Amino acid sequence: MRIAMIGTGYVGLVSGACFSEFGVHVTCVDKDAGKIERLKRGEIPIYEPGLDELVARNVAAGRLSFTLDLKEAMAGVDAVFIAVGTPTRRGDGHADLSYVYAAAEEVAANLDHYTVVVNKSTVPVGTGREVQAIIRRANPDADFDVASNPEFLREGSAIGDFMRPDRVVIGTSSERAAEVMRRLYRPLYLIETPIVLTSLETAELTKYAANTFLAAKITFINEIADLCEKVGANVHDVARGIGLDGRIGKKFLHPGPGYGGSCFPKDTLALVRTAQQVGSPLRIIETVVDINDKRKKQMAERIVAACGGSVAGKTIGVLGVTFKPNTDDMRDAPSLDIIPALQAAGATVRAFDPAGMHEAEKLLPGVVWTQDAYGALEGADCLTILTEWNEFRALDLKRIKTLLTQPVMVDLRNIYNPEDMAAAGFVYSSIGRPAMPSQNV
Structure with a gap:
């Protein structure tokens, strides 16, 4: 199989390298000429344990390459992944989808055979439908389907998360697209990884729901830690006492100075804004955002x-x-x-x-x-x-x-x-x- 990966940031580079390790031929595309040249020289722009060896091995095997030319990258591919940034939009807290939509326009201009267009970026509900509409307007005769395939990679252990995931979520209304995605992830079937097939909207919301739940769990144990200090209890013993309950689980129950990173802050805020926009506010997550900022x-x-x-x-x-x-x-x-x-x-x-x-x-x-x-x-x-x-x-x-x-x-x-x-x-x-x-x- 052949795929193109638009974006060589954290998600795009890790995902592209890991797909190539599965035996897929992957071409990673980026507009940053300097970054592409560095990648061609074997220089990795981010720090992620094991990524440099993974990239070098698959470049040497001829399964992984880097280019500025999207048309070249999309030649003969089964799927093209959009893995560009969706930072918090200044002023209102919504996710900035300008990079996703720009990528969709460029994909439309280069579609010349059936291709699955996959949103790998973290995007609010409804983005997949808008990407579909953008491509259809720009290229009415294109033969394509849109799918959502959110990532669940933890920085610092991303390669293991990709190779041995808890689950793979695929959102699409097309059986044709679903079959392409199943073939891409076939190596994970062999280790019995659950493949969750859903609608576009469900897959998009699943990603946000997962991240906001984990952010809420971190915030919960941080508040419990503050209470422990007041009453003379030990938060680690509390965390162990509740974490051994299978309904709760022990992960993300370590107290600290508050969550950060590329996902939780922007995703909690984006989901809050989406929920407010459709008239279904998420009071719990609004409070989580406020508590974490203050903490x-x-x-x-x-x-x-x-x-x-x-x-x-x-x-x-x-x-x-x-x-x-x-x-x-x-x-x-x-x-x-x-x-x-x-x-x-x-x-x-x-x-x-x-x-x-x-x-x-x-x-x-x-x-x-x-x-x-x-x-x-x-x-x-x-x-x-x-x-x-x-x-x-x-x-x-x-x-x-x-x-x-x-x-x-x-x-x-x-x-x-x-x-x-x-x-x-x-x-x-x-x-x-x-x-x-x-x-x-």
Whole structure:
């Protein structure tokens, strides 16, 4: 089989590379000439574990290629995937579909045989029908069907998510299109992956419903964590106690500074706007969005409190700035709220992140970037952990105490044990767990 993938961002590049690993011939298309040239040289524009090897292997095998020419990419394909960005539209919170619709116009101009046009981008309900209408208006004689095939990839583990998914959702009213999609995903049938066939609208809504539910779950445990602090309970024990209930499940029950990234913030907001537009408001999700926005700002206040109520003239050492580990993605990362708030309060911020500093430099002016974790802590008055990278889980605590002006740690990801930190002589603050008095050592 042959497919074209429009867009070489996170979704397009990962999906294209993974399809090629299935044995499909994939041509990835992008308008960014620089990006295409870098990809041809084997340079991967995003940080995703294992993606560089996957791309190199399939390029060498002749199954994966990159081009600026959509007409060339669509020659003889069974399907063309639209995997372009749908960022939040400025001013109203709706998803910006201009890139999707522009891609549909270009696809229409190059349709010369039966082709399934697949929306891989995260799009609001009704987008598939509009893509269908755009193509039909532009090319009335085209032989095509439109399908929705939302992605459920987690940054940092996207390749595994694609190769061993919980399910594949395909939305289409055409059996002809459904058969093409079944053949594309045939390798997953062999491992008995559930294939959920639905209407276009159902598939589109399923993607948003999944992401907003997970965002709500994160927000729920964050609020429970705040309550735990007030009543002396331990949020991790609560999370385990409820997570072992099969109706609830243990995933996404880890407290922290709030969700971020490329999906949850924009998707929760887009679904809220869609629901309001059709007169069926989602009050729960509206509240989730509001709580999460406020929570990220409140995290800076926790750090200030741990520093005695003021950070004016102080230095804060920050470990991790990406929204989660194993990615260089800075989109809606809590650090984008926390660090500027600390700077506005008079603090100097020294920071280190294993993968995100190149991108973060553009977004966080005034930060002193260091070569490793210990460099960020040299002369700092407080250590703050914002992202739970594995290399931060076993820091040399004795060395840290010699670097800090005072042994204060604010762990917003709860990667250390309060008893161990107290025994090591740290004034340790975490999320949703009882404070332990420091033992001077």
